[in-house]
Amino acid sequence: MEASQKLQLFATQMYLEPAEDVDSRPIPINIRPKKEGLAGRAPQEVLPCGQVSSSRNIEAQRDSLGITEAVMPGGKRIKLLKTLLTSACERNCYYCPFRAGRDYRRATFKPDEMAQTFMNMYRAGLVEGLFLSSGIIKGGVATQDKLIETADILRHKLGFHGYVHLKIMPGSERDQVLRSMQLASRVSVNLEGPNTRRLQQLAPKKVFLEELLQPLKWVEEIRQIQRPNQTWNGRWPSSTTQFVVGAVGESDLELLTTSSHLYQQAGLSRTYFMAFNPVPGTPLENNPAENPWRQHRLYQASFLLRDYGFDLEDLPFDQDGHLPLVNDPKLAWALANLVQSPVEVNRANKEDLLRVPGIGPKGVHSILTARRHRKLRELQDLKALGVNPTRPAPYILLDGQRPPYQPRLL
Numbered sequence: 001m002e003a004s005q006k007l008q009l010f011a012t013q014m015y016l017e018p019a020e021d022v023d024s025r026p027i028p029i030n031i032r033p034k035k036e037g038l039a040g041r042a043p044q045e046v047l048p049c050g051q052v053s054s055s056r057n058i059e060a061q062r063d064s065l066g067i068t069e070a071v072m073p074g075g076k077r078i079k080l081l082k083t084l085l086t087s088a089c090e091r092n093c094y095y096c097p098f099r100a101g102r103d104y105r106r107a108t109f110k111p112d113e114m115a116q117t118f119m120n121m122y123r124a125g126l127v128e129g130l131f132l133s134s135g136i137i138k139g140g141v142a143t144q145d146k147l148i149e150t151a152d153i154l155r156h157k158l159g160f161h162g163y164v165h166l167k168i169m170p171g172s173e174r175d176q177v178l179r180s181m182q183l184a185s186r187v188s189v190n191l192e193g194p195n196t197r198r199l200q201q202l203a204p205k206k207v208f209l210e211e212l213l214q215p216l217k218w219v220e221e222i223r224q225i226q227r228p229n230q231t232w233n234g235r236w237p238s239s240t241t242q243f244v245v246g247a248v249g250e251s252d253l254e255l256l257t258t259s260s261h262l263y264q265q266a267g268l269s270r271t272y273f274m275a276f277n278p279v280p281g282t283p284l285e286n287n288p289a290e291n292p293w294r295q296h297r298l299y300q301a302s303f304l305l306r307d308y309g310f311d312l313e314d315l316p317f318d319q320d321g322h323l324p325l326v327n328d329p330k331l332a333w334a335l336a337n338l339v340q341s342p343v344e345v346n347r348a349n350k351e352d353l354l355r356v357p358g359i360g361p362k363g364v365h366s367i368l369t370a371r372r373h374r375k376l377r378e379l380q381d382l383k384a385l386g387v388n389p390t391r392p393a394p395y396i397l398l399d400g401q402r403p404p405y406q407p408r409l410l
């Protein structure tokens with residue numbers, strides 16, 4: 001099979017790996033691969049963010065070689081080739097199109113073939129970075145060796161100095177984690193489930209603590225105790241993980257408890273959430289697809305934990321451990337806590353300002369800088385600082401006064 005045919009084959013399933021995609025909001029079910037027989041909806045669909053998705057755009061992306069627009073850890077946008085070394089796999093994860101024994105056309109790249117194929121695309125201006133994962137053949141260690149070999153060829157034989165996100169396979173050894181980190185810009189291990197019990201329901205051959213969590217902990221341990229002087233660019237890579245959401249009844253509390261732990265203890269840059277969609281020919285094929293709004297709320301909540309100083313206790317879980325779908329979790333917290341006790345923008349500390357809906361880390365920085373020189377008295381003053389005043393207005397005081405605002409019509 002030609003390299004381009006292999007990439008096209010893999011590309012139909014790469015929506016399963018959100019990676020650094022610019023739009024981590026849910027992909028509507030109707031634009032998932034038709035060959036996989038997923039239920040269709042209308043050709044255009046309004047995403048939870050309110051944006052109308054153009055199926056033509058995303059179909060073009062899907063039908064391509066697996067190239068997506070991606071946002072880098074520093075905010076730069078690049079064209080990222082998301083692909084696999086092989087779609088063959090000896091494991092049997094219940095949700096996965098590549099699971100062993102499933103009737104599915106497989107393809108495999110050799111490391112030098114993958115490296116050369118990517119480099120050809122890079123030189124042609126088609127791509128600027130690589131996200132490389134793989135099915136598992138002959139164990140996680142042997143598969144990781146192939147991923148490392150590919151990255152090694154790219155860095156040291158072909159002289160590629162751009163972005164490489166390397167997946168770390170379940171069961172990889174510590175030395176392999178270290179070598180991957182020396183070659184990659186970002187590494188990740190997919191935990192899939194938030195704990196041992198949920199992983200067993202999703203992927204019975206994976207071992208949560210030893211095979212998945214341990215490599216993520218090694219990444220942070222290596223960053224803490226070793227100097228990055230043998231890395232390709234003199235810096236340690238960032239690390240991320242990904243969860244399958246809604247396939248086996250796990251709660252948002254379970255997912256966010258593990259996310260919070262990983263942010264604090266394993267130095268993770270980000271946790272990705274992928275709303276479950278049943279794949280025909282898998283044990284979970286009759287389970288319902290997860291509501292894409294849930295994925296969206298989980299992202300919002302995880303950012304509150306990571307960037308906004310929220311604790312798990314601050315999040316508005318219901319008695320089953322789920323977040324409300326109707327309001328974003330920051331707004332739900334503000335409705336419960338700030339309506340009667342608004343935040344005085346001219347005196348509040350950074351932590352309290354971050355609790356106000358519509359004010360993010362950049363807005364807080366602008367406010368703290370501006371108020372050293374003058375009092376902020378009107379909503380227009382916030383607008384001048386780049387903060388849209390519509391959302392914060394009900395929850396703030398400006399120089400002791402509640403600003404006028406138009407309540408949102410329901």
Ligand code: SF4
Pocket residue numbers: 089090091092093096097098099100134135136203
């Ligand atoms: S290990 Fe599991 S999730 Fe990964 S490719 Fe194999 S079956 Fe799919």
